[in-house]
Amino acid sequence: MDVEILSRIQFAFTVMFHYLYPPLSIGLGVILVIMEAMWLKTGLPKYHNMARYWTRVFGLTFAIGVATGIVLEFEFGTNWAAYSRFVGDIFGSALAAEGIFAFFLESGFLAILLFGWNKVGPKLHFFATCMVCLGAHFSAVWIIIANSWMQTPAGYHIEYRGEIMPAGFVPNADQILHSRAVIDDFWAMVFNPSSMDRLAHTVVGCWQAGAFLVISISAFYLLRGRHTEFAKSSLKIALVVAAIASLLQLATGAKSADGVTKNQPTKLAAMEGLFETQANAPMLIAGWVDMEKEEVVGLQIPGMLSFLVGGSTNTVVTGLDAFPKEDWPNVQAVFQFYHIMIAIGMALIGIAWLGMFLWWRGWLFDASNPLVRLYYWILILSVLGPQIANQTGWFTAEMGRQPWIVHGLMRTSQGLSEVVSANQVVASLVMFTFIYSLLFAVFIYLLTRKIQRGPDDEEESEEMPASWVALMERRKGQASAAG
């Protein structure tokens, strides 16, 4: 294997592994904010216990997220030096902004979130939780902006051997190592054509990841009949978040797909497996791409793609035949990943809203009903849904951009480090495989342990500061006065 494919595998592997964790931090962050707000409002110990328990889970995911995130920031330079030189003037400021605005905020206030229970009062703790959640969201903002610029570059011009080239100039293979993209307009870079749509789609995907983790663990307790009160309250909060997020995800996904149609028609054609430019283009529910015959065999709705793209079945949708073959992504992979994501997205809507329905009818917590128990099983497994959908969604986005590293400007093969050999990448890839396997095993083990141990049902913490106790006492006083 050559350096290019090895470097791509390494980047894909390290970013995939990393991306198991930040969505959990972002999603759990939102849920922690809700739980602590409920605790501040009601003073009920159960919300306090919930916040404490889910904070512990949060801490675990956060630590691995941080440790594996540094790798990515290094890898742009280590494996993609030519790319880094080409985009540094644009891409670098987004990364630096992420550090200053997001990571400091997150990691700083995380200290209070994890270790501040006996150091600060409830309001300051709530504030810290909000800041950690906000920081996690900010980190998504800047990295998505940077990645979206690779998808739909804007606000730049190309400089070749120190001279500014006219708009639309694409450096050829001989020119590329002497060219760089330089910034024209910072805000045009930030609000490039795909950034806000993709940001919304990504962040909502993170909310789903966090919500379904809480749903899964809560359902496990309900099935076992353990920590029932805790599990019910956690499930209710997470189910609401999941139900809203799943529907929102449909909307943000549609918006993103609109953008892809406009800005990256090759990617859209690959996602939909559309080889021939045509009116009345079908939409495939599922299928298999036959690359030799250049067609897709599968279940399809005639005219649906044209309808979704242009509001009428007569709309002509650009197929892959409009582009030279060397500009095609891997159609089979992009098609399949995209369809897996869609299928899971739909299933998650069904699961979440079925839960809302059961809750509304008062059946959700009837653990004696075998059908409800079956539903709990589905909920336990549902934690995998957002994770797989998030991963396959990113596969669609990134593999769909190929063969470009910066869409329409620089090919992936041109972005490599000239001085890094295949052997070196093999060495680091072996190292990452080893470390990440170990990390993943330990993570799963510790998470399982946390789940089995469960929350402390009556956590009257011995070192709780007076202001926390006062909040609980006040609530007790109100309850007895009302009673």
Next chain:
Amino acid sequence: MDLNTVWFILVGVLFTGYAMLDGFDLGVGALHLFVKKDEDRRVFLNAIGPVWDGNEVWLVTGGGALFAAFPMVYATVFSGFYLAFMALLCALIFRAVAIEFRSKESWGWWRQMWDVGFSLGSIGSSFLIGVAMGNILQGIELDARGNYIGGFLALLNPYAILLGFTTIALFAMHGSIYLVMKTEGDLQARLKGWVNRTIGIFLFFYIVLNVATLVYAPHILETLRARPWLLVVFALNVLVVMNIPRQNHKGNEFAAFLSSCGAMILLMTLFGLTVYPNMVLSMPNPENSLNIYNAASTEKTHWIMFIIALLGVPIVLAYTASIYYIFRGKVKLTSHSY
């Protein structure tokens, strides 16, 4: 002063912040295996527990700022030092997760395994950071496009390795002083003894390093002739280091720690003033060197970043200071400690 120089200083400030803050985390890690009792090791971990995460962000932000302000330097150093940086990543990952995982189980082998991971990860990170700096000081072989062409083994030269050990000693000194501030009683009394020893070891390496600089990096001697006032910074640095045992003896733990921070700042200042305006010196072809002009982003990006820094840095400093204030005082082990 032009913007390129401003950004040279700002990137320097970020890496100095990293050395000063994560420096004591790494130093605590280097000393970790020298205490045997589980409780003492937990005190060590919890001394840095709430802050190590934030400290590491200085490295991440420094890397981001380097990428944005001097992309050619970022690309050259990170791709050129490929295997060294991969080893650094490995060390940083092990160190980070070891802190999180260690106290989750009470089995002896489990804790010992992560203790070793934490300590070796810390020592390895310190060493590799030193090796990288040693190579930058000494100069590395660059081609006309600024690619490093010297190969991996050339990075492991005696001078760079010496600087690697010096960095371990420096961080161990800094870490021991930090620990004195965070501990009490018998453990603190023992640590006070360690401070003097780590200072001795650091000064030994520091003196050897300065002699070695004359042998291995003769161009620095020329810089010194052109900038004789560098010797004042150097003298000041030695004085500040000497102040640490004095404050320590008098029981001014915080003053001792501040002195140690001062020593780190002066060391980085010395480094910066020595290499300026070069960022990566090319040896043997100095005309290929990357400096703050030929390696820089456009002026526009420097301005944008300057505004970002102006907005962000004061806020960051404000809440970082508040968090250190909230977690001031001696370590108390509780149920949610590491």
